[in-house]
Amino acid sequence: xxxxxxxxxxxxxxxxxxxxxxxxxxxxxxxxxxxxxxxxxxxxxxxxxxxxxxxxxxxxxxxxxxxxxxxxxxxxxxxxxxxxxxxxxxxxxxxxxxxxxxxxxxxxxxxxxxxxxxxxxxxxxxxxxxxxxxxxxxxxxxxxxxxxxxxxxxxxxxxxxxxxxxxxxxxxxxxxxxxxxxxxxxxxxxxxxxxxxxxxxxxxxxxxxxxxxxxxxxxxxxxxxxxxxxxxxxxxxxxxxxxxxxxxxxxxxxxxxxxxxxxxxxxxxxxxxxxxxxxxxxxxxxxxxxxxxxxxxxxxxx
Amino acid sequence: xxxxxxxxxxxxxxxxxxxxxxxxxxxxxxxxxxxxxxxxxxxxxxxxxxxxxxxxxxxxxxxxxxxxxxxxxxxxxxxxxxxxxxxxxxxxxxxxxxxxxxxxxxxxxxxxxxxxxxxxxxxxxxxxxxxxxxxxxxxxxxxxxxxxxxxxxxxxxxxxxxxxxxxxxxxxxxxxxxxxxxxxxxxxxxxxxxxxxxxxxxxxxxxxxxxxxxxxxxxxxxxxxxxxxxxxxxxxxxxxxxxxxxxxxxxxxxxxxxxxxxxxxxxxxxxxxxxxxxxxxxxxxxxxxxxxxxxxxxxxxxxxxxxxxxxxxxxxxxxxxxxxxxxxxxxxxxxxxxxxxxxxxxxxxxxxxxxxxxxxxxxxxxxxxxxxxxxxxxxxxxxxxxxxxxxxxxxxxxxxxxxxxxxxxx
Numbered sequence: 001x002x003x004x005x006x007x008x009x010x011x012x013x014x015x016x017x018x019x020x021x022x023x024x025x026x027x028x029x030x031x032x033x034x035x036x037x038x039x040x041x042x043x044x045x046x047x048x049x050x051x052x053x054x055x056x057x058x059x060x061x062x063x064x065x066x067x068x069x070x071x072x073x074x075x076x077x078x079x080x081x082x083x084x085x086x087x088x089x090x091x092x093x094x095x096x097x098x099x100x101x102x103x104x105x106x107x108x109x110x111x112x113x114x115x116x117x118x119x120x121x122x123x124x125x126x127x128x129x130x131x132x133x134x135x136x137x138x139x140x141x142x143x144x145x146x147x148x149x150x151x152x153x154x155x156x157x158x159x160x161x162x163x164x165x166x167x168x169x170x171x172x173x174x175x176x177x178x179x180x181x182x183x184x185x186x187x188x189x190x191x192x193x194x195x196x197x198x199x200x201x202x203x204x205x206x207x208x209x210x211x212x213x214x215x216x217x218x219x220x221x222x223x224x225x226x227x228x229x230x231x232x233x234x235x236x237x238x239x240x241x242x243x244x245x246x247x248x249x250x251x252x253x254x255x256x257x258x259x260x261x262x263x264x265x266x267x268x269x270x271x272x273x274x275x276x277x278x279x280x281x282x283x284x285x286x287x288x289x290x291x292x293x294x295x296x297x298x299x300x301x302x
Numbered sequence: 303x304x305x306x307x308x309x310x311x312x313x314x315x316x317x318x319x320x321x322x323x324x325x326x327x328x329x330x331x332x333x334x335x336x337x338x339x340x341x342x343x344x345x346x347x348x349x350x351x352x353x354x355x356x357x358x359x360x361x362x363x364x365x366x367x368x369x370x371x372x373x374x375x376x377x378x379x380x381x382x383x384x385x386x387x388x389x390x391x392x393x394x395x396x397x398x399x400x401x402x403x404x405x406x407x408x409x410x411x412x413x414x415x416x417x418x419x420x421x422x423x424x425x426x427x428x429x430x431x432x433x434x435x436x437x438x439x440x441x442x443x444x445x446x447x448x449x450x451x452x453x454x455x456x457x458x459x460x461x462x463x464x465x466x467x468x469x470x471x472x473x474x475x476x477x478x479x480x481x482x483x484x485x486x487x488x489x490x491x492x493x494x495x496x497x498x499x500x501x502x503x504x505x506x507x508x509x510x511x512x513x514x515x516x517x518x519x520x521x522x523x524x525x526x527x528x529x530x531x532x533x534x535x536x537x538x539x540x541x542x543x544x545x546x547x548x549x550x551x552x553x554x555x556x557x558x559x560x561x562x563x564x565x566x567x568x569x570x571x572x573x574x575x576x577x578x579x580x581x582x583x584x585x586x587x588x589x590x591x592x593x594x595x596x597x598x599x600x601x602x603x604x605x606x607x608x609x610x611x612x613x614x615x616x617x618x619x620x621x622x623x624x625x626x627x628x629x630x631x632x633x634x635x636x637x638x639x640x641x642x643x644x645x646x647x648x649x650x651x652x653x654x655x656x657x658x659x660x661x662x663x664x665x666x667x668x669x670x671x672x673x674x675x676x677x678x679x680x681x682x683x684x685x686x687x688x689x690x691x692x693x694x695x696x697x698x699x700x701x702x703x704x705x706x707x708x709x710x711x712x
Binding site: 136249260 | 378483543709
């Protein structure tokens with residue numbers, strides 16, 4: 001039977017349930033549209049222009065993208081982005097390991113949990129500074145370790161072959177803490193009855209972790225991978241603090257290169273900068289699309 | 303996104319600031335945020351207000367990095383009446399975009415062609431003057447006199463002596479040159495001096511103006527000479543890991559003996575405990591015999607934005623800051639040199655040396671990143687840094703710079 005509303009009720013009463021959520025969403029949607037969606041399209045349009053931010057923009061078609069293709073600095077940045085992604089993925093297993101280690105009921109464990117979480121709370125700028133001192137080739141801690149072992153100290157931040165790895169390590173430090181928290185929360189939701197059952201069946205150690213615990217942590221793993229990859233693609237602060245893209249541009253990533261050509265002291269090639277931003281955007285878009293498809297499939301399966 | 307928000311916030315703050323502006327008030331946007339420049343500007347504003355009753359100056363101080371980004375916003379959107387900036391090619395984009403006011407009338411009325419003569423070329427574009435220079439400082443080689451004396455090294459007067467001195471220092475386990483190239487602009491100073499001494503002022507100006515290819519034989523000649531210092535390792539180790547300030551302790555401790563720098567390096571040297579007798583200053587030695595010597599002397603300036611609201615009073619302010627009296631007072635606080643040649647000469651040892659060196663210079667360059675266009679400067683200084691670390695890549699670097707030059711100056 002149809003549930004026709006009583007004739008006395010108004011149009012508002014009949015449609016309230018469909019309209020109310022949209023009314024609540026409206027302010028956020030407007031802001032999101034104006035400050036997030038619109039600028040994305042604006043940037044893409046701008047990437048077809050040659051513009052110094054002051055004069056009149058000159059339409060150059062796809063020239064900026066052709067220039068990117070021939071630009072060794074762009075490929076260097078892209079390569080470094082890949083190093084960041086793969087390096088950063090280490091944060092997921094490391095975070096899991098820490099979470100398993102800390103997920104115990106011992107006196108004072110909360111203190112240790114907070115200590116391990118601490119790196120994520122401090123500003124990336126501070127971390128960058130601390131790691132710069134750590135890597136300092138004449139007085140840094142790392143140099144002291146190397147010299148005490150009788151080795152030549154490594155100038156991590158001024159060697160073009162290892163500089164990116166050095167910054168990735170610094171970036172991993174807070175990222176591991178973040179993944180750890182995600183897993184700790186996940187571990188709270190692990191069903192004790194399943195663990196109990198598995199134990200009765202004789203599962204322990206690796207088997208228990210791999211077959212019983214990890215599958216239940218799937219949502220946590222998923223989120224950890226997603227935030228880690230997006231975090232690695234957005235890496236910027238550490239590079240800006242530790243090397244400013246140097247030596248001679250060998251530690252730039254796309255986000256930093258974009259900042260440099262468009263907004264820094266020696267930049268103001270707005271069109272070229274937005275072309276880089278557009279490329280980065282599409283890389284993220286492909287990745288996020290892939291992620292969303294997987295979520296959708298999983299939802300359907302369960 | 304982050305940056306956009308920041309500029310929006312800045313814009314909002316600025317428009318609030320100018321709402322209260324009316325006749326008799328001029329707003330001054332400045333990046334004089336360090337202690338000495340800040341004090342110098344405060345004193346200047348006070349004496350200007352005393353000399354011009356009825357005009358008050360409202361000062362908005364920015365940090366250096368923030369200023370470079372925000373000046374583009376406030377010049378186009380909501381302009382103050384006076385702004386700080388730099389001479390040379392650095393002001394060209396603003397002049398070309400019609401954002402700076404032509405102030406040739408102030409120059410004529412005050413007879414500044416005579417009193418500010420040394421900086422006039424770097425303030426002139428399209429035959430007009432676009433601002434007022436108020437301070438500059440010399441570059442040169444600061445060296446540890448005590449170390450030189452101990453090792454029996456005399457102040458090098460030409461290239462051969464400089465290389466010989468470096469060799470001797472290195473043999474005594476002292477790095478000949480302190481330098482920090484993490485922020486790459488320090489390499490620009492070296493290139494400037496090498497090019498000025500090998501090829502001379504006119505060639506250097508042509509090169510930084512984009513008129514000469516970087517693959518030119520004469521540019522290669524610069525690097526042939528530079529090789530004399532780079533290849534034997536006469537620069538301190540790991541210089542790409544340090545800012546220029548972080549390289550200073552090596553000089554103070556005596557691990558490095560010379561430092562090619564601007565005069566602003568003297569203050570931190572003194573603060574670190576070096577006595578004036580320990581520090582020597584010399585002009586960068588001669589390389590090509592008989593070539594007239596030109597120097598790097600970056601100049602700081604003030605300008606009136608084209609969209610300023612109170613241009614009449616702003617002109618009075620510019621005329622005031624151009625005067626010998628104002629410049630003497632300001633530069634005493636700044637620890638730099640007044641541009642006005644009628645100003646009182648400085649009594650500081652290094653400024654005196656700089657003053658006599660600059661007044662006999664064949665020409666004044668502004669510095670690589672102020673003379674060359676922004677894009678070229680960035681690529682150039684990255685290239686010089688790469689060369690100083692990997693001298694064998696020189697040809698590839700110069701080829702790359704030539705590609706950038708073709709694009710940047712088309």
